């Protein structure tokens with residue numbers, strides 16, 4: 001997960017990763033054209049949350065300081081490890097043209113559109129990442145046995161997407177003969193969950209966009225996993241088939257026991273014959289996960305006002321983040337036996353997609369997480385003003401994830417993409433029909449009573465008016481309008497009707 005140009009023995013020893021986007025000398029971070037400059041990284045030094053009782057044992061803490069302490073800081077609309085790219089939603093040589101893609105429901109796409117989506121993922125599975133390589137060992141061993149053969153590997157674009165998730169959830173290696181620590185992972189069960197995964201999808205979208213399709217776009221697609229089991233059964237086969245990538249259905253990084261070795265990835269040992277497994281609704285040992293979330297669950301979760309709550313963990317109650325992640329009931333109350341929303345959708349798949357260290361191997365992950373992100377997007381629109389930071393820095397909780405996210409958009413590394421701001425600057429929008437809340441029994445009774453009262457009042461009023469009009473007409477009808485017999489008001493009546501000033 002580092003730029004290929006930076007992982008030379010000299011580059012690692014210098015601690016500086018500031019490549020030039022043009023390849024020209026004296027142009028680190030595109031400084032000659034004002035794109036960016038090479039700066040020292042300041043990582044957040046506040047203590048980790050209590051869920052992670054270690055300090056300095058894991059390369060991922062205060063990322064990426066273990067590897068590099070100087071990187072590019074890009075100016076204005078520029079972005080990327082060398083400031084050679086544009087920020088999300090911008091394109092063109094000067095990064096001043098806005099592009100917005102629409103992330104659509106895969107079930108509403110034509111056969112040709114679906115094929116194009118699957119083909120793009122398939123290409124991504126087979127195309128070596130143009131810029132990034134992965135680090136296959138822990139830092140102590142990064143220079144190799146001879147001190148000069150650095151331990152990095154090429155990886156394809158899709159497998160890089162799998163890898164970043166895998167790396168983020170890996171246990172902390174505590175040393176030979178000691179049990180690895182798995183009490184937290186670095187991308188789930190904490191405030192960074194939705195933002196980490198948002199960036200994860202953006203990264204795939206942008207890598208495919210740049211590699212495959214310069215000048216066009218590759219928006220992620222979603223599938224609505226909150227249909228409930230009965231609707232899902234109607235659509236499930238096609239949902240699952242949509243992303244059936246025939247020649248690439250194998251699992252990378254499959255060995256969880258890797259945590260006991262210093263080798264980080266078993267991909268190197270893993271053959272491409274290890275198939276992706278799916279058995280939706282098939283976990284008979286755990287009936288609770290044989291169902292899918294319901295539309296009402298999404299409605300309830302979107303009503304929670306607070307983004308996250310203490311202890312900023314999988315035990316938080318009344319936290320939108322913990323609820324959409326699926327460790328709380330959809331109404332927000334934490335219950336250790338509950339699995340809902342995103343977690344339930346994963347576990348429902350009952351196979352590769354249900355195991356955190358494997359799940360992105362199954363490309364249905366993209367559809368599942370794009371819908372999770374759509375819920376986050378809707379929550380932001382309903383609960384924050386445009387431009388609001390979900391956590392302004394001074395209010396940011398010190399949860400375990402806050403300290404060491406794997407991607408630099410959340411502390412520790414500050415750059416323009418760090419905070420999740422208004423959705424309109426991310427370059428995509430969603431096309432989702434959000435379910436609306438069904439009325440409760442008491443609301444239905446109240447509405448019925450009010451309706452009956454109104455009807456009675458209106459009907460009564462109409463009848464009353466009609467009767468009065470009739471009697472008036474019958475009385476008046478007897479009198480000529482302008483005849484001698486025209487009825488006069490009595491003197492008393494006339495006085496009574498005069499206003500007193």
Ligand SMILES: O=C1C=c2cc(C(=O)O)[nH]c2=CC1=O
Pocket residue numbers: 188339343344346347353354355356357358359360
């Ligand atoms: O891939 C994932 C698999 C998960 C399983 C659970 C669970 O609640 O047991 N949660 C998961 C999150 C994932 O991202």
